[in-house]
Amino acid sequence: MDPRTDEKLVEAYRRGETDVFRILVERYHDDLHRFLTRLAGDRQVAEDAFQEAFLQIHLSLGSFDTTRRFRPWLFTIAANKARDLLRKKGRRQTLELSAPIGSAGGSGSNDGGSFIDLLEIEIPPPDAGLLSEEQDAMVQRALDQLSEPLREILLLAYFQRLSYAQVADELGIPLGTVKSRLHAAVASFAKRWREVSTERARPAK
């Protein structure tokens, strides 16, 4: 395990220590691959975006400001690559509206939308350990039903553990937009999660 920070590794790579690139790829593999799989909902696109992102990092390292953090830069590039690849692939998200509306625990309605009370939704506690394959697929199904902007902001914020201001800075959008979009994203995800959980609990016909 190389003790150097990402930014120090970038400096070393720029000085000609070519081996350190592998350290960066290995260091970020798990997180970035996971992030991209969640974002794209397609493992092949995620793998292609992963490679494209690191290739872009290699090509752009000369312009990287090492006083900034490497991680958000990498994730933002990777998200852009995934978006481009999905566009090229012509993927259009499909929404399935067949789940019941407003009948599974929402405490009211608001012009057709519904209030989400997170305490009423069953979510595995954070220390529940590794997801089962079924839960993993359920999370993906719930995320896939979010619109792209909502899914992207949710994943960028959670995987990078960034504040509102940092997300705004990285995405170049106003702070207020970040805030409202993240609120909408969390509510939408919670609602979809409740739906996929209910589907799972419902006995097969």
Next chain:
Amino acid sequence: MDEQHTPPPTADDTAGPSPQLTEADARALEAFFEADQDLSRVPSTLRERAERAAALFGLLTTGPIEGRESRVSRVLTGTDTTAQPTLSRDDAEALDAWMLAGLDAERVPASLRERARAHDAIAALITSPAPESVSQFTRAHLIERTVNRVAEATDSGQMSEPAAAIPPRNRLADFLSVAAVLLIAASVLWPVMSTVREGSRQAACAGNMRSVANAMGLYTADNDQMLPMVTAGFGKSPWWNVGRDPSSSNSANLYALAKQPYARLADLACPGNPRAITVPRSPEARDWGALEEISYSYRVMAHPERSLWGQPSELVVVADRSPVVLRAVRGQVVFPLESSPNHQGQGQHGLTADGSAPWLTTPALSSGDNIWLPKPIEMFIDMAARRQGIDPIRGTEAPAGRQDSFVGP
């Protein structure tokens, strides 16, 4: 009516391609519009679905037809704020506090902590690592492929952009001094870069070996423990007839792994082989097109062999391509102790029956067995035969037994 339910282009540039309804939902929504948003007039088979869709888009409560398409579009692209679910006020406050606290519920004020823990749980749900069976499969390969791709970009001259634009230089003296520095740098760096590149090729090749080992395990499990074999033995015809007749080519047996597919053709392509192919020449291809395209030599399958894979044994089943075969096919004198051309003659990976793939600096195993040759030839080959230019191998030989490592194309 068709265009009525088609969402117009979104004004939000960040939205990307606008999502679509499933066909059934779109049909139901269209019927709802056609019925002037009167659910009772929607055909009964579509009514339930139409009601759900209309409810989600807020079309039941807002009534007017005006703006309904843009409403649907806004919902689908996530830019609608009225029809989307909304966090309860307490949850929204907790989310803000949780974000402020660095996404850590324990640092959120006590009054909001319980709700902030729900945000901890959602974040953990979304970001938690993939189940083990998924992540192990992709990790090693993706890292190797990524590092390799960057190395290839470096090889082809795609380097990092400079930090700042270099001001134009006009004088010949400036040009010459820059050229001289570059030449010196190139002469110093070339051997270093060459070593780095070979290291990267070896790493990628080791990744391929892991894929092939995985594929072998799956293949033998699916095929009654038989090693891959699609040919029916070779008789007296050479098994190195690659590209002419898959039924008499040993490489067709290895190609079967990519054909099924248990592995991808790219997993059978060593970056040290410049002519390796990574995608099939055609969907019908059953073998490589030429000997030079093959990166790995496979145990010469003169007859079906069962229960060799998965045994604790140093028997080599697959190895970097054999230089002996390459020379013998061309009628050249062979050197039994020569290492594979895949890695500049420095050594080769040998995938053994126990699933490991050690790096072998010589083709002679610790037992004395030479992986490029069958036992009888190893025993009789001598300097005199080679001095007289006698081919020690004709492409018709077979392993002398279950313990004889002998690989060919």
